[in-house]
Amino acid sequence: MSDTNTPFRRFWTEFRENKVAVFALAVVVTMILLALFASVVSPQNPYDLANLSLMDSRRPPGFVGSGGYTHLLGTDPQGRDLLSAIFHGLRISIQIGLAAGFVSLTIGTALGITAAYLGGRIEALIMRLVDLQLSFPAILLALVMVALLGQGKAQLIGALVAAQYAYFARTAYGAAKAERGKDYIEAALATPLSGRLVVWRHLLPNCTPPLIVVATVQIANSISLEATLSFLGLGLPVTEPSLGMLISNGFPYMMSGRYWISVYPGVALIILIVAINVVGDQVRDQFNPRLRK
Amino acid sequence: MSDPVLSVKGLSTHFFTRAGVVKAVNGVSFDLARGEIMGLVGESGSGKTVTGFSLLGLVDAPGRIVEGSIKLNGVELTTLSEAELRKRRGHEISMIFQDPIATLNPMLTIGQQMKLAIDAHERVSAAAARSRATELLTQVGIPSAAARLRAYPHEFSGGMRQRVAIAIALLHRPSVIVADEPTTALDVSIQAQILAKMRALARETGTAMVWISHDLAVVSSLASKLAVMYAGRIVEEGPTATLLRDPRHPYTAGLIASLPAMAKPGAPLNQIAGSTPSLLSLPEGCPFSPRCTHASGQCTTDADMTQNGGRQWRCFHPVGQTAPEPA
Amino acid sequence: MLGFVIQRFLQAVLVMAAMSVIVFCGVYAIGNPIDIVIPPEATQEIREQTIRRLGLDRPLYEQYFIFIGNLLQGDLGRSFVYNIPVLELIGGRLPATLELVLISVISATVLGVSLGIYAGYRPDSWVSKTIMAVSVLGFSVPSFWVGLILILFFAVNLGWLPAGGRGETVEIWGIGWSFPTFDGLSHIVLPAINLALFKLAMMIRLARAGTREVMLTDTVKFARAAGISEGTILWRHLLKLISIPIITVFGLELGSTLAFAVVTETIFSWPGVGKLIIDSIAVLDRPVMVAYLILVAFLFVTINFVIDLVFALIDPRVRHGAAA
Numbered sequence: 001m002s003d004t005n006t007p008f009r010r011f012w013t014e015f016r017e018n019k020v021a022v023f024a025l026a027v028v029v030t031m032i033l034l035a036l037f038a039s040v041v042s043p044q045n046p047y048d049l050a051n052l053s054l055m056d057s058r059r060p061p062g063f064v065g066s067g068g069y070t071h072l073l074g075t076d077p078q079g080r081d082l083l084s085a086i087f088h089g090l091r092i093s094i095q096i097g098l099a100a101g102f103v104s105l106t107i108g109t110a111l112g113i114t115a116a117y118l119g120g121r122i123e124a125l126i127m128r129l130v131d132l133q134l135s136f137p138a139i140l141l142a143l144v145m146v147a148l149l150g151q152g153k154a155q156l157i158g159a160l161v162a163a164q165y166a167y168f169a170r171t172a173y174g175a176a177k178a179e180r181g182k183d184y185i186e187a188a189l190a191t192p193l194s195g196r197l198v199v200w201r202h203l204l205p206n207c208t209p210p211l212i213v214v215a216t217v218q219i220a221n222s223i224s225l226e227a228t229l230s231f232l233g234l235g236l237p238v239t240e241p242s243l244g245m246l247i248s249n250g251f252p253y254m255m256s257g258r259y260w261i262s263v264y265p266g267v268a269l270i271i272l273i274v275a276i277n278v279v280g281d282q283v284r285d286q287f288n289p290r291l292r293k
Numbered sequence: 294m295s296d297p298v299l300s301v302k303g304l305s306t307h308f309f310t311r312a313g314v315v316k317a318v319n320g321v322s323f324d325l326a327r328g329e330i331m332g333l334v335g336e337s338g339s340g341k342t343v344t345g346f347s348l349l350g351l352v353d354a355p356g357r358i359v360e361g362s363i364k365l366n367g368v369e370l371t372t373l374s375e376a377e378l379r380k381r382r383g384h385e386i387s388m389i390f391q392d393p394i395a396t397l398n399p400m401l402t403i404g405q406q407m408k409l410a411i412d413a414h415e416r417v418s419a420a421a422a423r424s425r426a427t428e429l430l431t432q433v434g435i436p437s438a439a440a441r442l443r444a445y446p447h448e449f450s451g452g453m454r455q456r457v458a459i460a461i462a463l464l465h466r467p468s469v470i471v472a473d474e475p476t477t478a479l480d481v482s483i484q485a486q487i488l489a490k491m492r493a494l495a496r497e498t499g500t501a502m503v504w505i506s507h508d509l510a511v512v513s514s515l516a517s518k519l520a521v522m523y524a525g526r527i528v529e530e531g532p533t534a535t536l537l538r539d540p541r542h543p544y545t546a547g548l549i550a551s552l553p554a555m556a557k558p559g560a561p562l563n564q565i566a567g568s569t570p571s572l573l574s575l576p577e578g579c580p581f582s583p584r585c586t587h588a589s590g591q592c593t594t595d596a597d598m599t600q601n602g603g604r605q606w607r608c609f610h611p612v613g614q615t616a617p618e619p620a
Numbered sequence: 621m622l623g624f625v626i627q628r629f630l631q632a633v634l635v636m637a638a639m640s641v642i643v644f645c646g647v648y649a650i651g652n653p654i655d656i657v658i659p660p661e662a663t664q665e666i667r668e669q670t671i672r673r674l675g676l677d678r679p680l681y682e683q684y685f686i687f688i689g690n691l692l693q694g695d696l697g698r699s700f701v702y703n704i705p706v707l708e709l710i711g712g713r714l715p716a717t718l719e720l721v722l723i724s725v726i727s728a729t730v731l732g733v734s735l736g737i738y739a740g741y742r743p744d745s746w747v748s749k750t751i752m753a754v755s756v757l758g759f760s761v762p763s764f765w766v767g768l769i770l771i772l773f774f775a776v777n778l779g780w781l782p783a784g785g786r787g788e789t790v791e792i793w794g795i796g797w798s799f800p801t802f803d804g805l806s807h808i809v810l811p812a813i814n815l816a817l818f819k820l821a822m823m824i825r826l827a828r829a830g831t832r833e834v835m836l837t838d839t840v841k842f843a844r845a846a847g848i849s850e851g852t853i854l855w856r857h858l859l860k861l862i863s864i865p866i867i868t869v870f871g872l873e874l875g876s877t878l879a880f881a882v883v884t885e886t887i888f889s890w891p892g893v894g895k896l897i898i899d900s901i902a903v904l905d906r907p908v909m910v911a912y913l914i915l916v917a918f919l920f921v922t923i924n925f926v927i928d929l930v931f932a933l934i935d936p937r938v939r940h941g942a943a944a
Contacts, residue, residue, distance in 0.1 A: 136920065137880065147904070231883075247764075254771065254776060255776060255783065257776065273760050274760050277759075383847030383848070388845035389842075391838075398843075398861065400861060401856070409843070409852060410846040461842075
């Protein structure tokens with residue numbers, strides 16, 4: 001790792017050339033930091049009902065509320081400071097996106113590599129299921145899962161995983177299958193006790209680059225899907241609003257011109273998703289050997 | 294001799310890439326008489342295909358013709374508008390390609406594709422187009438041509454597809470056909486049939502051909518004249534028989550020596566040492582000099598074409614002669 | 621050709637059967653419907669009566685066969701909430717959804733393919749770069765947010781278009797449609813744009829990628845060498861060559877748009893199936909959920925089957941059984 005020319009370093013040198021991607025990465029990091037330190041940087045704790053006053057509800061940006069400080073982005077129908085609510089909402093959205101992303105990654109990769117490694121009937125069974133599932137839109141699967149599992153953080157993550165693991169499985173399968181077909185793997189497998197070695201030394205590393213790309217995209221998708229479900233009222237409980245829930249809460253007031261309740265959380269959501277996607281695009285371009293010079 | 298049907302003078306086609314200027318074609322000149330078949334021979338990357346595309350004005354960006362003149366039937370092509378060029382393509386000059394599987398559209402019938410090619414230049418009735426298409430398919434040797442018009446490319450073998458492509462190229466009786474390795478992708482026996490057909494067609498219709506190939510053996514059986522290209526230039530040109538018997542340029546000599554037919558049975562094939570230079574950074578003077586056993590300090594300057602008795606070469610130290618003949 | 625059709629048909633039936641098992645198990649095995657349909661204060665007698673009436677006391681596999689038997693007779697049960705046959709309930713809402721989905725997908729395809737071909741034909745022009753930038757937005761911005769912004773901008777701020785509902789409808793074949801009236805049309809514009817945006821982005825990318833690939837092939841070079849004009853090359857050669865992936869995605873998107881309509885219908889209070897399913901999930905109205913899923917699965921399978929047939933019709937290689 002002390003080598004100055006590690007793959008990571010080379011990767012970063014190339015990444016740095018795309019200024020837009022660097023900016024997007026900075027945005028993502030800032031937003032993660034804001035989410036991590038939400039309770040420090042927020043002027044108010046939006047989950048503490050004792051802090052909230054209905055007197056302060058639905059006030060426009062710049063309003064000085066009963067707390068004595070300025071609500072830079074206004075307040076929501078419960079009288080929460082919107083800026084604080086956004087920071088905390090960001091935390092929940094990112095939490096769920098990451099959790100769903102990593103669980104899907106683990107399950108999907110395990111399934112994909114198992115299918116590619118074992119082959120035969122198990123391969124056919126797993127991949128048929130994955131393909132069948134992939135032909136259905138993720139939102140529909142997530143809806144069904146939420147309907148079946150009920151509401152709550154764990155259930156929501158479960159629904160997102162069910163909707164997304166198949167993408168990882170397909171990707172891991174494709175990469176592992178290509179490597180599995182090579183002669184040296186056949187040769188390695190001819191010796192006893194080498195199965196685990198083949199999986200860890202050859203199949204898994206070969207799947208890593210495409211999986212990283214899929215993971216970035218799917219984390220953004222998880223966040224987006226969670227926001228959509230919350231907006232439809234099928235996501236998290238109202239007491240701990242994610243960005244989607246904040247948008248949903250403000251929606252009825254939009255018609256009467258109180259746009260900020262929905263718009264600012266929405267802007268935060270869009271910036272996060274677009275920034276992750278830009279970073280993901282750059283990573284994909286760098287991993288794609290066909291686009292390499 | 295009558296006026297040449299195609300006359301190329303000092304043609305240069307360069308590609309302006311991010312890595313630099315690729316001088317794919319660098320000052321190529323030749324004349325082609327009516328009905329004449331000229332073989333344009335060279336390794337891949339020598340610029341022979343780009344020369345072919347330049348003749349039709351079909352060089353894709355970032356490439357373009359930077360200088361030189363192409364006169365077709367006395368008309369200068371390099372200054373024509375795209376619309377004027379299009380009217381000549383397929384009409385006065387057409388082209389056939391290496392891979393007959395890739396050239397025909399798999400989603401359209403042969404008849405539809407021939408109709409499109411006819412419509413590009415003439416307004417004719419569907420019936421007239423059909424009979425013209427049938428006639429040409431018959432001419433290139435496709436049995437029961439009228440029925441085959443309704444067939445799709447995948448229903449033909451590779452050789453038959455190439456015949457269809459040739460028929461399309463011949464639809465408007467062009468003066469010149471540029472044939473870019475049209476037999477390379479085919480089986481040897483099919484290759485011989487197509488070569489024979491093309492020679493007969495050239496004789497019957499008076500169509501001249503520029504036959505591009507890397508295979509000296511194939512071209513020499515067909516062409517009455519050869520031009521040898523190396524790194525974007527014609528290094529030697531002359532009548533096929535003379536050139537094969539008595540090459541002047543060391544590169545030509547090397548090509549001929551490396552033909553399998555020239556080797557003694559059991560003896561290793563002769564080969565030219567080294568490889569083609571990058572077109573991005575050509576050496577000063579003769580681009581072949583780094584690989585050439587005859588090279589001297591003089592070779593870092595440009596040699597002029599030496600003309601002699603209907604043939605010409607570009608070399609200070611021609612093979613088979615002790616000193617360059619006076620120009 | 622006939623063998624191909626039969627093979628695909630059997631495949632479709634098989635997928636449908638698998639789907640019915642999955643959906644049934646998913647919805648019937650998890651969650652306890654008894655608590656939903658029977659009020660907690662009901663007497664034991666009423667409870668048992670209801671359970672028997674709904675068949676909830678039978679073993680699961682028996683429930684499945686009852687379910688399948690009823691399904692084949694077009695009986696998908698009664699809604700717990702509305703207490704009317706589910707098929708009737710969904711059937712009443714389906715035209716609104718189909719109208720919205722068809723208008724969205726068709727306009728997204730026509731527009732997306734045209735823009736995509738342009739962007740692929742002239743990849744370096746600023747128009748193409750703008751088209752691609754917009755398509756990136758269409759991909760990454762969540763659809764409910766786009767809907768919100770459309771409402772805020774066109775309905776609230778400008779006041780040009782209504783924000784919800786179907787507007788005036790006209791009866792054709794006994795079903796109400798919005799598109800023939802001006803009022804109905806003005807109601808459909810915003811939801812249709814909302815629903816179409818993602819598909820538009822996808823079609824643009826697809827058509828662009830296909831165009832770039834095809835324009836570099838020898839087929840196009842050969843056509844150019846024959847003197848065929850650029851317009852004819854685009855219209856006659858290119859369009860046919862890129863049609864296969866586009867038709868595939870068109871079909872798949874038709875299905876996924878049905879699902880995405882859930883979001884759009886909720887935002888724009890469009891009285892379609894999507895809104896119904898959201899409401900049904902909220903109150904665990906199981907028969908409606910099952911019927912909706914079966915319906916979507918059925919539409920998916922049908923669309924895929926139809927697409928296979930269309931392939932066979934347009935691609936001569938498939939038609940002649942030359943391609944695998």
